Amino acid sequence: MNKRAIVSITFVVLLIIVAISFSSYQSNLLEMHDKTKYLEKIADKTASLLINLENGSPQLGSDVAPITIVEFGDYQCEACYYWFHNTRDTLIDNYIKTEKAKLVFVDLAFLGNDSPKAAQASYCAEDQGKYWEYHTILYTFQDGPPDSGWADRDRLNSFAFSLDMNMDEFNECMDSSKYAKRVNANEKEAIKQGATRTPTFILISSDGTTKKIDGAQPYSVFAAMIEAML
């Protein structure tokens, strides 16, 4: 087979993959659009009530904060890592500590086999009152691409150990897959809310207005959106 044929075949295969992915993306969007229309018709509730956060993380911030920031993320996602290290701290200092906003993390664990396991481990840590510490340690030690071993069972155990958690309790929680359904429910909720990437954020104001931010956008975008909603 000559070079031209190889290049042509490669090009055609790539085109097919892109076309299938694009059509799947479009059909997902259409499906979501229909769902949104349906929800708009039947719901006279506020938009915040349409986002089910009961399976998400414990709330970070005050109950009285008027804005709720919902983050849909994956512990193996590189963009989530960049957002965590470049934007989150400033957002916490300026809006969460000042009781203007609160943060809830909802898992969209799609990137590999270790993603749902890491998400389950975070809820096992929640049982011992260390959800946000475990969340932080996962994003601090993210190292390498999905399923490269940085979030395998041994590492998840070592993270728990380093947080002085009760290892028997943690192991029992992980072995029984106690939170597998919770993680799965979060993933479904994320897709229902139109998240097609990680991280995706939905900002909910006290009157139920919602704004969506796609991707690991800089602090200035969050600040402008929150200020406009306050």
Next chain:
Amino acid sequence: MFIPLSILSEFLFIEPFVIFHVIEDRIVSFVLIASISLMSAIVIPMNIYRIRTLQKSMTKISGSVLGSIIGASAGICSCGPIGFSIISTFGTVAGTATAFLTNYEIPLRLVSLGLLCLVYYTTIRSISVECKIQ
């Protein structure tokens, strides 16, 4: 090419505001995107001209298109909408493939850039020989 690549690699966001954002950790990646876009913009039109004007073979343009495709596909972030669609559609195998593209982003982009530079050099040489007035 620069704008789509910047969007795919999450340097450029168009919603809710148009904002360009390059963090320190990803400067190398950004410079490589800019270089690949620039080289593609030079090499592909140069080869189209060569093929149309001099009726030459398509070997070099294949190289430049291949170089551009490698450079572009290396930027597909597995967390992004394309990565999400591919993984949702094709499952674990696609996850491994996108993870490979993410993990080897910089080497793949360097290979792409090298290929484009090689095509540029050979195209310049062939044009100067083929267009020489006897």
